[in-house]
Amino acid sequence: MTSFRVMGKIFATAPPDETRLHVFVDAAEIEATVAEAPGAFEPLSWGQQVRGLRVLLAAAPDDRVRELLAQSWRRKAPKRLVAEFDAAGDRTTDPRVDAYIDGLPGWQQAICQELRDIVHAADPGVTETIKRTRQPYFVLDGNVCALLAAKDHVNLFLYYGAIVPDPDGIITAGHDNKTARTMAVRQGEQINAAALTVMLQQIIANNRAGGWRKLKAIGC
Numbered sequence: 001m002t003s004f005r006v007m008g009k010i011f012a013t014a015p016p017d018e019t020r021l022h023v024f025v026d027a028a029e030i031e032a033t034v035a036e037a038p039g040a041f042e043p044l045s046w047g048q049q050v051r052g053l054r055v056l057l058a059a060a061p062d063d064r065v066r067e068l069l070a071q072s073w074r075r076k077a078p079k080r081l082v083a084e085f086d087a088a089g090d091r092t093t094d095p096r097v098d099a100y101i102d103g104l105p106g107w108q109q110a111i112c113q114e115l116r117d118i119v120h121a122a123d124p125g126v127t128e129t130i131k132r133t134r135q136p137y138f139v140l141d142g143n144v145c146a147l148l149a150a151k152d153h154v155n156l157f158l159y160y161g162a163i164v165p166d167p168d169g170i171i172t173a174g175h176d177n178k179t180a181r182t183m184a185v186r187q188g189e190q191i192n193a194a195a196l197t198v199m200l201q202q203i204i205a206n207n208r209a210g211g212w213r214k215l216k217a218i219g220c
Contacts, residue, residue: 009076012069021065023072024052026142028160028179033068036132040064067131071139086127093120094128097136097147104149107187111154112136112147115185118193119145122200141207144200146180153186156196164202168195 004012013022022044025033030053033041040059044052052072055065074082101112119138120126126140136147143159157180158164158171166175170192173182185191 006073006077007081011072011076019057021055021057021069022052023055023068024075025068025071026075028143029053029068029071032179033064037064061133063130064133067129070129086125094130094136096130097128100130100134100136100147108149108154111185111187111191112149114191114193115147115154115156115196118191118196119200122197123204126204140204143180144203144207150184153184156183156185157181158183158199159203160206164199164206166195166199168192170195170199 001016002014003010011024014020027050030043030050033053034043037060040056040061042054042056043050044054053068055068057065097116101109101116104112123140126138126144129137129139131137131146138144138146145159146157148155148157159180160178170183171181172184175181183196
């Protein structure tokens with residue numbers, strides 16, 4: 001078994017047959033990735049616990065494998081090293097997100113860019129990536145939110161679970177979902193930037209505290 005390490009901590013392993021890769025991402029990412037492509041990804045169990053993802057290399061898209069490796073590396077690397085890497089690479093924005101937004105109708109471009117600006121203003125540490133092949137995600141110690149343009153609106157999926165209060169009623173769907181709730185914005189609608197910022201900052205705080213599952217387990 002070949003192991004890949006950062007500062008002595010294993011973030012990926014590869015069995016000798018070179019047909020599989022094991023990556024150690026968080027529980028929410030495991031659940032979402034397996035649901036997305038069960039023929040390419042499987043839960044990786046050690047004993048009674050799921051520890052990561054088994055990636056079947058022949059079936060898994062290369063860009064998705066790279067994303068998962070990067071996430072696993074970031075989970076295991078010291079925060080100082082991650083910060084230095086981000087600063088050196090200026091990874092705050094992603095040109096693939098630019099391309100996604102540029103391909104939309106003008107009114108959707110405007111909504112997506114406004115949402116994008118609000119997310120980055122909520123915390124300068126938020127970075128962008130593409131998951132599910134083409135969907136823009138915003139991450140900081142875990143998923144924060146994701147954009148998805150629909151025919152007559154733009155969805156902002158807010159992670160994780162329903163433990164973040166919504167006193168202003170900005171959530172429009174999936175109120176009790178365990179993984180993500182939705183804020184839909186239609187053409188001409190005004191975005192409640194203040195309420196969204198508060199929600200984003202709470203999601204980020206939860207991520208930094210270990211994630212919503214840990215917080216629920218201790219009764220938060």
